[in-house]
Amino acid sequence: MPLNTYTSKRTFLGRLPNGADLYESIAKICLDEDIKVGRVTAIGAVKKATVAYYDQHRKRYGTLKFKKALEIVSCIGNVSLKEGKPFAHVHILLTDDKGRAFGGHLMPGTPVFACELFIEELEGKALDRKFDEKTGLAIWTKDSMIV
Numbered sequence: 001m002p003l004n005t006y007t008s009k010r011t012f013l014g015r016l017p018n019g020a021d022l023y024e025s026i027a028k029i030c031l032d033e034d035i036k037v038g039r040v041t042a043i044g045a046v047k048k049a050t051v052a053y054y055d056q057h058r059k060r061y062g063t064l065k066f067k068k069a070l071e072i073v074s075c076i077g078n079v080s081l082k083e084g085k086p087f088a089h090v091h092i093l094l095t096d097d098k099g100r101a102f103g104g105h106l107m108p109g110t111p112v113f114a115c116e117l118f119i120e121e122l123e124g125k126a127l128d129r130k131f132d133e134k135t136g137l138a139i140w141t142k143d144s145m146i147v
Contacts, residue, residue: 004124004125004127004144005124006037006122006123006124006125007122007123007124008120008121008122008123009121009122009123010033010120010121011118011119011120011121012029012033012117012118012119012120012121013116013117013118013119014116014117015114015115015116015117016044016112016115016116016117017112018112018113018114019047019111019112020111020112020115021108021109021110021111021112022042022046022075022092022106022110022111022112022115023088023090023106023107023108023109023110024108025112025117026040026042026077026088026090026106026117026119027086027087027088029117029119030079030086030087030088030119031085031086033121034086035079035086035119035121036079036080036081036086036121036126036127037078037079037080037081037121037122037123037124037125037126037127038078038079038119038120038121038122039076039077039078039079039119039120039122040075040076040077040078040079040088040090040117040118040119041075041076041077041117041118042072042075042092042115042116042117042118043072043075043115043116044071044072044112044113044114044115044116045069045070045071045072045112045113045114045115046069046070046072046094046110046111046112046113046115047069047111047112047113048065048066048067048068048069048070048109048110048111049065049066049070049092049094049102049109049110050063050064050065050066050107050108050109050110051063051064051066051092051094051102051103051104051105051106051107051110052064052104052105052107053104053105054105054137056135059135059136059137060136061105063107064102064104065109066094066096066102068096069097069113070094070095070096070102071094071095071096072092072093072094072115073093073094073095073101074091074092074093074103075090075091075092075093075106076090076091077089077090077091077106078127079119079121080126080127080128080129080140081126081127081128081129082128082129082138087129089105090105090106091103091104091105091106092104092105092106092110125144127140127141127144128140128141128144129141
């Protein structure tokens with residue numbers, strides 16, 4: 001099966017204001033700019049964080065809340081379509097003042113202290129997320145598989 005290929009269309013680069021919700025800001029930009037496929041990266045720090053993890057056996061998400069300042073070591077994700085609308089799927093890795101790392105799916109409830117955000121819109125075939133019975137997740141459809 002051939003790989004999907006993409007080219008860079010537009011790039012959004014900027015700083016989020018102190019106190020802005022990291023996930024909600026990313027999601028709003030993607031929706032407002034009608035980004036159908038893209039990638040997301042961010043660096044900076046957050047005042048507190050909410051992340052989720054997926055329990056593969058129970059097929060449901062659990063939530064973790066960190067009520068302290070944390071550094072964003074890595075924040076990466078992608079943009080595709082879910083129910084016909086732009087959807088940001090973002091993971092984040094955070095560290096505390098002792099260097100301990102915490103991470104998971106970025107969720108609303110993560111206000112930034114300072115954050116530099118990069119969203120690259122790609123041009124090419126849109127990727128759709130649909131419910132997958134085997135995983136219990138809304139994942140890219142079979143026509144986006146590469147093997």
